[in-house]
Amino acid sequence: MTSITALTSIAADFAHDQAAEAADQIAAEVLNIRTLEDRGRDRFDFHDLHVGNIRRALEAAFNAGVETALQAAETAEEHQAETDTRDTAAADVEISLLETASHADAAERAARNASGAESAEAAIAAAAEAARxxxxxxxxxxxxxxxANANPESDGAQEFAADARHHVGRARSAAAEAMRIATGWHAE
Known part of the structure; x- marks a missing residue:
């Protein structure tokens, strides 16, 4: 889950990106000031303004801030939803990994049972169990x-999927060993 600090950072970045543009727009539309850039001349950089215009400019800035905050919150919520999707994908893949590891362990137990079998039938049954x-x-x-492939942005899902493939290799090796043992029994 994404921390409050991370969500606040996302919102602040979003708001900062829009602040200069909003200030320029308010200056032009409400105060009739063409630019807020320092031009190095008093006649361009200083302005006489009516109090009513200043009030309207401040209200416009406040309203722009509220709107930007709402947009930033929406952006943070979208980011949180994406993070939740990645976390869910990693959790789903981890469950599959645990199932894979459990079956690999069972295949290895079955291979040991085939190795210790006292009859061809027991060895074949153990080999069949290992193969299952x-x-x-x-x-x-x-x-x-x-x-994992459906969620390539989830590093956890990718790592768990790689681990699952490793466990498949273990299970296949155990099944092959059990079949070799059972075949040896059957040949006797």
Whole structure:
């Protein structure tokens, strides 16, 4: 979640970008001053102004500030929504990563069971279980990859997807080992 400080910074940047433009517009429209640039001449840089015009200029500046603040708040909310989307994507990919790792662990357990099997049937059953978990790990990793690809701006999602692919490799290796053991049993 984005901090209040970060959101305030976004709003301040937005407001600062518009301040000079608003000041120039108010000076021109309300005070009949062509530019607020210092031109180095008293007759251009000093102006006699009616109090009513000054009041209207200050009110216009206040209203511009309120409008800018509302626009800045909207921009900050949009930024927050984008951040929330990235955080959600990373969380979704992390869930897929955990599922992938769990299936890889199960495939490795099944491979150990195949290694310690006392019969060809037990070894084949363990190898089949390892293969099922390897397939489930692959499915979870594919889901992680799809979510990460749909959210390329989420660094967390990208990292979790890479970790999920690593666990698929573990699961496949375990399944291959279990199949090799079961095939060795079956050959006897």
């Amino acid at each position: 978990h390897a397939q489930k790990a692959n499915t979870s990793a594919e889901e992680a990859g799809r979510t």
